[in-house]
Amino acid sequence: MSFLPKHIPSITFWLLSLILLSAASPALAGSWEHSFFAGTQYPLRVVYLQGEQPGPTVMVQGGIQGDESAGYITAQLLSKGKVLRGNLIVLPRANVPSINLCKRQINVDMNRRFDQNYNRFYEDRVARVIRFLLNQADAFIHLHEGSGFYNPTYVDNLRNPKRYGQSIIVDTLVYNQIDLARTVNPVLDELNDHIGMSDYKFQLFNTRTFDQGTDYPEMRKSLTCYALAEHNIPAIAVEVSKSIRQIGWKVRQQLTATRMLLHRLGVEVTPPEFTDEDVRAYARTGIKVTVNGRTLGSDGIINLAPGTTLAVKSVSSGPSEFSPELALFASDRPGVNLINARRMVLEPFSELELRSDGSKVAETKIRWTGKLPNAPGDDTPVFVCWLNGNPVFVRDGETLNAVLGDQLILEGMWGSDLKEVINLKGFVAIPWANNGQDLGWEIILDPDNFLSHYALKSDHPGATRFRVVRETPGAPEASFYVDIRPRTVLALRLGDRHGQNLLIPWNAGGSYRLPEGEYVFESAWSNGPDDKLVATTGDRPLDEGQSFKVDYGAPLKLTVRQATTFGDIGTMTFTASGLASR
Template sequence: MRAVWFLILIVFLVYKSLLAVERPSTVHDVYFKGTDYELHVYKIYGRIPGNTMLIVGGIQGDEPGGFLSADLYSDLRLEKGDLIVVPRANFKSIILFNRGVDGDMNRIFHKNRIETEMDKVVAIIKKLMSESDIFLHLHDGWGFHYPKYIDSLRNPKRFGQSIITDADIYECGNGKKIDLKNIALKVLNEVNQKIGEEKYYMHYFNTNTDDPKTPFSDMKKTATYFALKKYCIPAFGIEASKNLPSVEMKVLHHNYAVNAFMKLFDIIPEQPKIFLPKPEFKYVVLQINGDPKIVENRKILFVPKGAMVETIHIESNYKRGLSCDFLGINGLNDMGVPIKIEKDTTVIFRKDNEKIGEVFLKVLGKTEDKNLVFIIEVNGKKEAFLDGETLKVKRGDKIKIVKAFYENDDGSDIAINFKGFVPKNVNTNTGDDRGYLIEIDDSFLKKYSIYVDKEVYPVEAKSIDGEKLGRIYIAIDQ
């Protein structure tokens, strides 16, 4: 009996540990990848658990203040609480800078059936609402919302520069009351102090969505109303104005509002963000005699003797602390220094003190190089030959040229030409004889033999650029 309880306990603990999320961390989910409605969701878990705030931007494609602000929050790291950020809800409309190419995505939240691509996006946003304690919906609206009619741009029907609620106090189905107005006024007080200029102040805007007499009954189809009604979470529309003088100001005013909401809901950013993933080397851009080339980790790059080689960019998951070192030449940090390459050289790359990658520069057109290795299969058995060596075969033997390679290279780029051998049943002779099963017989072109009275054929390795790298010889026994 005790064993059963023990087992139940173990199962419970394992289950709990599977549910536990790593803190702090960011989980990035991508939906509908490669389609017009590609959707990115960032779940940012703070060091200490707390409230979860959902921030959605770009549900309408022509509101950059909202989606560019939301975008900035995707990269946050949090000391306390969680964020779920959907920076670009309607990617297709953002690409086309259009309010809604396939209709208004913020007028379909009342729908239940999932029929269109937009419905699929909306279904995901609804799911995220169910995981949240508060929802902010970022928009750029026309004009300036103001409680009194001033002019056509500044009046109670304009949406710009406002925080929108569906009710002052919303009563959920379960009787819980949410004081939306009080929250919004606290945020507005803080935001307007930051904005400073009165003509740009944000104002409180209650659309009274459930009131039968409201001129804004359309709001029943929106995301904020859905979150409030279905999940009983405080939901606010934050509107910058499309008529603000710059995109930067629109983003800034959004940030003021989001920051004030975060503060109120005790969601605290980590400042500065700690970023310590394992350093990764992706590739380096080397300029060879003025010609840029992308080189991946541990690759060989063939350069002409005396070439000027300069490291112009190291692609890594870090921007700073990167260096490159041409071993034995110049100092420790050769970033951006043109270096003349006279002999084979290894270049290593570091992030601070950690080596993250290396590439090998091989000088072309030299004879002293002995580390080119040829692999030849002789009667089914692989044998290695160094540059300059001779393989002795007799008639009836079967050979296959497998490859030639340098140390640290896989040799896939090195072609090998068996001079005097012509592959049968092949239309064009590419000069690369790797992979053929070659029977030693009388069919070789004797003019390629390096002796008149003996059959000794050179087998040459060449780089993709056609430079000769080395050769071995195949001597056919008389």
């Protein structure tokens, strides 16, 4: 094996790890998935694959930049593979919003957010999850698709040191005792033996990230640099070229390179069978989405009435081995995915567009019938919002009470026939075009994500207040307040092997003694919705209904986090005893 694992580099260690895992971690076996940020507009799906034989754990990731389709297709196919030895953690599509729009980035470049723990944009929340996943990994492989063809010397505009395509990238040849060159060079030799065209052969690209005079200082903010420097694990990027048009060929070569690297890192995997045509056609194969019961694209027109709440259902999302990300955009709110976001239509729009992994697969015109009913009661302006997926009507001057991590969507003004502009002061929906329009965007209520000088004093102790303002030209002034209270965990609900429920008072930083045995995690209770919390044990997410063991001599740390931000709320330690302390 060509690297030193994090801990003890021996098969004995891996066997011991499996024993300890069964004693002090969720009782899991085989393959399983977890969606971080469940219930938000952009859930993040992670696949865990446990091998038939013990071995190291390698994390493989694609899609950190949405215009690099080969990377996320390769990672997705790998997530459907069979692991013979070792374990895989696969994050196929790290940046779903940018994939939906086929853009490198939405707010900021996610692959430049690892030099510190940022907390401003959606990309920073994903980076927080990625850091968490890397805690479980003994090596990391990052899948990319870059422009041109890397060459250490300048040949022409497409072949030079500033191009990244057709390369295996390392931040340095040797880091501490990790010999990356020794891992990569044999893979390059074997991989290139099967590539006929010399221009398409892969090269070793050493960015010399840690050198003072490096030509690539931006790589110090990258994920591979973080994994290598902070976790002391091998971190390697495999980059195919955007200049090669045969997507099936690129995916096959990237998958082959990844399998070879995994072999060198101690993991054996057999990916699913596929053809080049499968890769070309998957995004348009078997996709079916309905809107209010009508199949999108079936006849080109859908009738809607103003005030209708859209009921969007993904009936079929295509071939399971590719599992494309679907997005439905209204023409007036491009970038707001209606498959995972609620919308009550207060203003007409012209069409709906369905995308599959960024490719447009259907579009439907909208025909509007009838008109929006008048606002109930007096003439006081009424704001329409969604709070955690539930419709909320707020009058001018009122206060909407929320909890840290809640999801807010500003819908508009009831009864208005104007083109409304609604602004949550302190929130920036589009950093490069801050026009004050926040309608439709998912807003995760976290004061740390907002511009602090817009924060107001609240009547509720500990709460932070922000103001939502109607800024529609020619419309009467109106506003309301949003009070964001800290989220307080109250208790954990567990089930024991006898089917009895246990209510454990929450004590962040404290400990609790339970009889030795297996328990089922039911839920965490707080001063807000239960689904806005997620639990982790050690370095693994713990879904509701999953079990974990508490054993003698193996204290188990259970952490509760914000489900929408993955921010840490607190940790309790469970220890085993003969009798529970209650």
